[in-house]
Amino acid sequence: RRAARMAQLLQKAARKAIPVTAYDPENNGKLVMITGPLQAPNADILTLPTWGVDAPANSAALRVQVEKFVPLSKVSPQRLLCRRGYWCEASCDVRSTEAKAADVRIGGFSIADDVLSSVDTWEAFAPKMSERLHQVVEGFTGGLAHTLRFVEPFPFPGERPRTLDEGTGLYYQRSGTVESPAFGDIRVRFLHLPCDDKLPFTAVGVQHSDHLHAFRYRDLPPSDLSLGRADSIDFNLGGEGYTAVPERAPDDMEKGKTVGESEMDTSYLPLKLRMALAALSASFGAWRRVLHHTAPEALVSVLRGRHCWCSYILMAYLAEARLTWRIRALGFSVMVAGFEIAFWKWEVALTLLGTPTGYALWTIALVGAGGFTACTVAAASVFYQPISALLCICSALALFAVPLGAAPILWALGIVAVCMCLVAMLMMAHLLLPC
Helix, strand or coil: CHHHHHHHHHHHHHHHCEECCCCCHHHCCCEEEEEEEEECCCCCCCEECCCCEECCCCEEEEEEEEEEEEECCCCCHHHHHCCCEEEECCCCCCCCEEEECCCCEECCEEECHHHHCCCCCCEECCCCCCHHHHHHHHCCCCCHHHHCCCCCCCCCCCCCCEEEHHHCEEEECCCCCCCCCCCCCEEEEEEEEECCCCCEEEEEEEEECCEEECCEECCCCCCCCCCCCCCHHHECCCCCCCCCCCCCCHHHHHHHCCCCCCCCCCCCCCHHHHHHHHHHHHHHHHHHHHHHHHCCCECCCEEECCCCHHHHHHHHHHHHHHHHHHHHHHHHHHHHHHHHHHCHHHHHHHHCCCCCHHHHHHHHHHHHHHHHHHHHHHHHHCCCCHHHHHHHHHHHHHHHHCCCCCCCHHHHHHHHHHHHHHHHHHHHHHHHCCC
């Protein structure tokens, strides 16, 4: 459903976007597109006192990114690439920190935080060696005042890091090296957003006064499986009654039900079935909250370079497609793990026979999980995108034919590739020729 709602949002943006070159009060409440460099007028030098790092002059934002090397999950598809782990910010005890200029502009428009968050052109730099940064690099532990937090404590007291790339980063070795990191190693990078006239950006957002806000749905997704409306009033367009974020929380969606939406009467069902339905409903609600928090239904607001509306919508769709397929790949990995758990006795017996027989069940699990993933995508979009759903069903039938011996695997993969190309062409047609 999220993919269908984002397709609606992109089609609405393709119809409503107005290219402008400067601020015009007549465009208040409209979706505008402007190209220009990042600007931070009258900005003070940005600093992060915990690390003692100052940003270079004329910077829009400063960031110290702290990452920890952690192992991959057992169902991660990256294990197929022989990777042991990855760098993760969330797993580190010391959090990444960031400072932004009070007023960041593109082409004369002040960029709101929800727009600036989509800028991903951070550049590494080597900060000047301040007294505080020198103490961090030398591994000072600090005194009682640091322990009691009367003075800002050091991020990693007592640990002396290695300097990376001529001072653009630090590496805290626990048991590995820079070339071969071990689980628990810490990597710190110094980044900033430069304001350079030679580095243009294209921004698309809803104009309110001289501010640009991200183009998004006015309300959160419906609590049921319905797609929801996509009229102009359902987006954050217009000058009156505007809010920068959705007004209603997920728990308040009951007040905003669409016409014809009603609660299903389950009183006549057996108790066990009612409990199962309640558990599924709670799981769906929790997933809806997590998905909206991590991947909000909003247009990518800023892209690097100069773009026309056609190339901008295409790039935004590609970014959204990458996110959609990452979510689907996660579901595929869970299904593969489920196959291996369900048939673990067979897998052990086949493994004893050696290769290539030992990989037979694993191959069947991959093909079967691909078929079920295609069925899941089709079931989720059959009411919103019936042609795309039909192509996904064709892909699923081709994959299911492989373990049944009705088709060779290369033939099935070819059908899947053709179907996915047709889905991509169909979406491109919808975006370029919105109806």
